Amino acid sequence: MPFLVLWPFTLICKLVEDSMPFPKRSPDVVVNCAALSVPRACEADPAATMSINVPSTLLEWLSAFKEANTLLIHLSTDQVYEGVKSFYKEDDETIPVNVYGKSKVAAEQFISKNWSNFAILRSSIIFGPQTISPVPKSLPIQWIDGVLSRGDKAEFFHDEFRCPVYVKDVVTIIQALTSRWISGWLLIVSCFT
Ligand SMILES: NC(=O)c1ccc[n+]([C@@H]2O[C@H](COP(=O)([O-])OP(=O)(O)OC[C@H]3O[C@@H](n4cnc5c(N)ncnc54)[C@H](OP(=O)(O)O)[C@@H]3O)[C@@H](O)[C@H]2O)c1
Secondary structure: OOOOOOOOOOOOOOOOOOOOOOOOOOOOEEEEOOOOOOOOHHHHHHHHHHHHHHHHHHHHHHOOOOOOOOEEEEEEEHHHOOOOOOOOOOOOOOOOOOOHHHHHHHHHHHHHOOOOOOEEEEOEEEEOEEEEEEEOOOOHHHHHHHHHHOOOOOOOOOOOOOOOEEEHHHHHHHHHHHHOOOOOOEEOOOOOO
């Protein structure tokens, strides 16, 4: 019977809080969404970015289970690519141009070397409705809405190809991977009609 636990975890130095009991068996699936994910913040502190975004502590924790065959679903980014063309494929060369992208490539390489059962999801900008709980990071649609409704001017990128993906599509993909136990690299984008 699958079980779902939200486990407090710090990715830099500690596996779990000392006071917390170690789970009796390995989780069936871990979805790793934790990251330092704001590119500007990553540029300001490359060392912290690497230690947070490369999930070495998480894998150390998973490896501690005797019969660990957990499916690790790891959220990566389209910023692993150089960004000089559109419609990248999973097997295109990764040439990250910023610290965030470099840390995500390092994470992908670390996972593929150290864990056999994984799915890496490379997505572009994830958008969706306002979150139920507030999040510190500004959300794309809500940010655009705020700028337009205030009548402010906004600087937009004009030199990037991006394929935004709807957050519920990301969830559907994760559910499908979980139920069908699919692993490997996947580039995920929304289909707009
Ligand atoms: N949002 C996008 O458009 C987008 C696009 C492509 C890929 N991704 C990837 O998708 C994942 C989720 O993105 P997001 O936008 O939801 O990011 P986010 O809003 O920045 O959330 C990141 C999460 O990581 C946690 N975290 C940060 N440092 C940690 C640490 N040292 N130990 C444990 N947890 C830590 C944060 O916890 P606290 O809240 O407690 O600080 C937060 O819950 C990330 O891997 C990101 O790279 C996102």
